[in-house]
Amino acid sequence: MTDWLELDRRYLMPTYHRLPIAIARGKGNYLYDTEGKSYLDLFTGLAVNILGHSHPALLKALHEQGDRFLHISNKFLNPPAIRLAERLTTHSIEGKVFFVNSGAEATEAAVKLVHKWAGKHGDGKNGFVVMKKSFHGRTLGAVRLTRQPGVYQDFPQPDFPVYEVEPNRIEELHQICAEEKPAALLAEPILGSGGVQPLDLSYLQEMARLCREQGMLLIMDEIQTGVGRTGTLFAYQQAGLKPDLILFAKGVGGGLPLGGIIAGDRLKDLFQPGDHGTTFAPSPLSAALGNAVLDVLLDQGQLEQGRKNAQTLWQQLKELRNRFPAVIGDIRGRGMMIGVDTTLTPEQAAKLQLDLTTDGVLVDITQQTVIRLLPPLTLTPEEIEGFMQKLQSRLQQILS
Numbered sequence: 001m002t003d004w005l006e007l008d009r010r011y012l013m014p015t016y017h018r019l020p021i022a023i024a025r026g027k028g029n030y031l032y033d034t035e036g037k038s039y040l041d042l043f044t045g046l047a048v049n050i051l052g053h054s055h056p057a058l059l060k061a062l063h064e065q066g067d068r069f070l071h072i073s074n075k076f077l078n079p080p081a082i083r084l085a086e087r088l089t090t091h092s093i094e095g096k097v098f099f100v101n102s103g104a105e106a107t108e109a110a111v112k113l114v115h116k117w118a119g120k121h122g123d124g125k126n127g128f129v130v131m132k133k134s135f136h137g138r139t140l141g142a143v144r145l146t147r148q149p150g151v152y153q154d155f156p157q158p159d160f161p162v163y164e165v166e167p168n169r170i171e172e173l174h175q176i177c178a179e180e181k182p183a184a185l186l187a188e189p190i191l192g193s194g195g196v197q198p199l200d201l202s203y204l205q206e207m208a209r210l211c212r213e214q215g216m217l218l219i220m221d222e223i224q225t226g227v228g229r230t231g232t233l234f235a236y237q238q239a240g241l242k243p244d245l246i247l248f249a250k251g252v253g254g255g256l257p258l259g260g261i262i263a264g265d266r267l268k269d270l271f272q273p274g275d276h277g278t279t280f281a282p283s284p285l286s287a288a289l290g291n292a293v294l295d296v297l298l299d300q301g302q303l304e305q306g307r308k309n310a311q312t313l314w315q316q317l318k319e320l321r322n323r324f325p326a327v328i329g330d331i332r333g334r335g336m337m338i339g340v341d342t343t344l345t346p347e348q349a350a351k352l353q354l355d356l357t358t359d360g361v362l363v364d365i366t367q368q369t370v371i372r373l374l375p376p377l378t379l380t381p382e383e384i385e386g387f388m389q390k391l392q393s394r395l396q397q398i399l400s
């Protein structure tokens with residue numbers, strides 16, 4: 001039998017700690033390995049497969065668009081992409097979209113757009129305020145905005161100004177904006193790889209107020225929180241804001257690479273021919289899947305149903321915390337983006353992840369001891385029940 005782990009070690013750069021399972025296929029909320037073992041997927045490709053695997057609406061869009069054309073140049077009109085941009089702006093802010101292939105590229109586009117805005121309209125303002133432990137991607141511009149030393153310390157840093165603040169401290173935000181002249185405030189509504197740290201709705205609202213007052217740009221990185229993950233199409237909507245710029249990626253392409261930025265009035269016409277571009281994005285195939293994702297979420301009620309499923313999951317996690325008050329601390333996040341703080345050691349947390357994998361459940365561990373759950377919106381109450389039983393008995397074993 002093929003030893004995939006050995007081949008992976010030989011031929012791929014070790015940029016990730018991989019779980020030792022080779023995936024053969026996925027269906028619904030399950031992945032299957034090459035030996036036929038099934039795994040409940042509470043990981044969803046790190047917040048990508050929001051509708052689980054092989055969703056019929058996505059497969060239909062894949063086949064239909066695949067039969068038409070897979071790629072064209074941006075020098076032609078791209079109907080699936082135009083349709084998707086129309087729907088994304090209709091359901092967020094009025095404005096225009098620039099499509100890319102990934103989250104990091106969305107951040108790069110934002111860096112360039114904000115720089116251009118600052119040069120023309122910024123009145124001396126320049127650079128970004130970002131949150132400590134933020135994650136905005138790993139290309140060089142994005143890594144400058146990513147405030148996790150492990151991600152940036154060994155690499156060159158472009159020299160535009162970046163001001164780091166502690167999340168949810170309004171005083172600190174006021175102080176930076178008074179002392180410096182940032183052009184933009186950039187934040188994930190819930191810091192994802194920073195340990196699933198939600199920004200308070202009041203803090204987000206204060207960011208928006210400061211931007212209005214001082215003429216700065218408000219930018220929401222919805223790359224992980226967007227596309228229904230937290231119960232609304234975008235997470236900022238729960239704070240009733242109107243950002244100037246929204247970054248999206250991950251879930252939007254239904255599993256295919258797709259991302260972009262949605263720019264409101266102040267930014268939407270700044271990029272002119274030659275200012276920015278990409279060969280592949282928007283892939284017509286990714287855009288067709290994007291439209292199918294929105295059909296399922298918005299027209300077929302999956303966003304609403306996902307909210308209900310998430311409530312069930314939250315309720316059961318809170319009950320588990322009542323049973324294990326010494327191990328389980330804060331349960332943070334919203335909707336299907338959940339971080340369960342534990343008092344486990346990093347070794348115990350790693351063992352819990354492996355034990356659950358043995359039991360046929362995939363979860364992520366972030367910041368060493370936080371169980372990160374990114375389930376599909378299609379997760380059923382029965383699947384939640386099964387997961388909770390396995391989690392409970394593995395916790396009991398580790399603690400005994």
Ligand SMILES: *Cc1c(COP(=O)(O)O)cnc(C)c1O
Nearest residue numbers: 102103104135136137192223224
């Ligand atoms: C994943 C992520 C990114 C980077 O996206 P890639 O597609 O991996 O480049 C940026 N911002 C946030 C909030 C993310 O979660």
